[in-house]
Amino acid sequence: MTVLDTALKAYQSPTRMVHAIGALSALGDEAASLKVKRPLVVTDQGIVKAGLLDEALNPLRSAGLDPVTYAEVRANPGITLVDAGARYYKSERCDGLVAIGGGSSIDTAKGIGVVAVHGGSIVQYEWGKNPIHSRIPPLVAVPTTAGTGSEVTLWAVITDPDRKIKFNVGGTPNIAAWVALIDPALSVNLPPAVTAGTGMDALTHAIECYTMAYHQPFTDAVALLAMDYCGRYLRVAFAQGHNLEARYHMSLAAMLAGLAYGTDSAGAAHAMSQSAGGVHDAPHGALTGRLLAPVMEYNYAGEPERFARIAQALGLEIHGKSVWKAAEASVEYVFQLTEDLEIPSLNELGFSEDEIPLLAEKAEADSQTIGNPRDVDARGYQKIYARAFEAGRHRAVARTLAHASP
Ligand SMILES: [Fe+2]
Secondary structure (H helix, E strand, C coil): HHHHCCCCCCCCCCCCCECCHHHHHHHHHHHHHHCCCEEEEEEEEEHHHHHHHHHHHHHHHHHCCCCEEEECCCCCCCHHHHHHHHHHHHHCCCEEEEEEEEEHHHHHHHHHHHHHCCCCCHHEECCCCCCCCCCCCCEEEECCCCCCCCCCCCCEEEEEEECHHHEEEECHHHHHHCCCEEHHHHCCCCHHHHHHHHHHHHHHHHHHHHCCCCCCCHHHHHHHHHHHHHHHHHHHHCCCCCCHHHHHHHCCCCHHHHHHHHCCCCCHHHHHHHHHHHHCCCHHHHHHHHHHHHHHHHHHHCCCCHHHHHHHHHCCCCCCHHHHHHHHHHHHHHHHHHHHHHCCCCCCCCCCCCHHHHHHHHHCCCHHHCCCCCCCCHHHHHHHHHHHHHHHHHHHHHHHHHHHCC
């Protein structure tokens, strides 16, 4: 696969990437330089309660802007939320967007931008349906977690409660943020469970995009550095929330892993987590993190050299090991990392084993199945789900033993 195939490959990012500890103070200047005067600030109630909304509004006002707030975002944003946001954007005569929050807020802002420019409902712009022919209004994306990388991706993920799926919108630079403003200080107060889930999501983007059929030299390079940072800093950020060095590197890991997406999609773990996330309202990061190791175990036979290279990027000793042994080491590492980060089991995330056939069918229908490093159909997905449930049972046993010990 890869360099020998004749499919045209391209890489394009229209996003200016700005980062520093304390970068939030530059938000007003960044928005003003895009000629925005009245931005819609898209966020959620958690950000409001943490005082981060005020921290974002201050520099906007200092730069002479007149922001309007839309703080209705919930995890796994749906069609209604995006469409209502677009109506609000129009009624308030906004001329730009600021998203502050996790992937849900940034994806909602992207969706609002698409509908504000093109009209209708966001559901009409599901990938493969109506094209997004014009660029969204100027959007400054300020991530407060280190995971989705949505601040630099060409995608928004929207939930359709009627079809019980999440669908992708984008695959074009027209949906990308104009500026990604990355301030690692915004993530220091994240609870360990959110650090763990979002960090595993970033690692999954890097590993899936590095091993999938669409990879190319640029995405390979950024994916490998993202893995390097995750290997060095994810456990530290989980163990020491206030450690700014770890937070900074995880913020950059999320950005790099987001860039690794290119214009394409991820692979089996995201086909599974996005389709399953439409069935039960589970956090995307934890769900994806729980699935990553079983997916790698299934996939490594398809691209053994690449999985061996992943082991090296994660900091594992591979000297003297065969390609196959090194590839296996990368899989074992991620199984262990999942437990060390206390990623919830699939049962804890709201799923049950009797849903495996349904979940497998939905994963097979997800467009991210295409390009997975190993051929996979509903039967393959059933095997992977069975392994993911099993790994979660080990976690339950370990927790019982821990509680039983004196
Ligand atoms: Fe993800």
